[in-house]
Amino acid sequence: MATLVQLVGFPILLPYYCISPHNHPTTTVICPKPPSALKLTSVYVSLGLLLAADCYLFSVGLQYLPVSTYSLICASQLAFNAFISYFLNAQKFTAFIINSLVLLTISSILLVFQNDSAGSNEVSKGKYAIGFICTILASAGYGLVLSLTQLFFQKVLRRETFSVVIDMIIYRSLVAVGAVLVGLFASGEWKDLNREMNEFKTGKVSYIMVLIWTSISWKFYSVGFVGLIFEVSALFSNAIGVFGLPIVPVLAIIFFHEKMDGIKGISLVLAIWGFVSYVYQQYLDYKKLKTANSKE
DSSP: OOOHHHTTTTGGGTTHHHSSOOTOOOOOOOOSSOHHHHHHHHHHHHHHHHHHHHHHHHOOOOOOOOHHHHHHHHHHHHHHHHHHHHHHOOOOOOOHHHHHHHHHHHHHHHHGGGGTTSSSSOOHHHHHHHHHHHHHHHHHHHHHHHHHHHHHHHIIIIISTTTTHOOOOOOOHHHHHHHHHHHHHTTTGGGGGGHHHHHHTTHHHHHHHHHHHHHHHHHHHHHHHHHHHHTTOOOHHHHHHHTTHHHHHHHHHHHHOOOHHOOOOHHHHHHHHHHHHHHHHHHHHHHHHHHHHHHO
């Protein structure tokens, strides 16, 4: 269910087609030949299936890991995304970007060596290992999804209207929801939904409202994330997403009463340091571009 909630909110975006001005390009460059239906189908199906698998891995990781540990491991998705973008999107590396990737990777690896039995969920070492591996795989998979999204925008879709962003979110979500529903019914987990609703502390209505608003929030998040890929790049979009991760462990301490031990504290500092290093490189690139434009 946690996997489905991340994907099922896409109908909230359908009114966009009714209120948005059609065929209103953001630039003067328009693709003269639209992609074939087969290419479009391949793009949306491949991204949808990858997204479904990725959301499932993230859900397993969150189930077995404390919130703070989970969020810090998720910071490694920036490193995976940069590595994949180098091959798929011709991403250029500088000293500051490499420094950022190294620090973020180390911050995640450090979490393997901590004894995190005092988190919000008491789990065995075996389940902790499963959660850690799933979260790492999910972070790598998400980096791949972002890089492929940028590649498809540039090489296949090539439309200069924001509607391509909405199309991407809706169609890939539709495929992902279908895949998740097949897994939900095939595994028999759907039989536990009524029990989950009955055991929810604040009642069935609250349970349903939590699911609805969580799914809506995920779709607004997707619009921002995919929109940044469309306008800038996958790596920039990922960096903005990672920006909030160092804050999560602090909130986990406040609301879930998790403990911040030495290793987790060092990991948090390294994650923040890595992000600042990346942001500084973006500042240098912007300053260089501004100087070049002023000379022209």
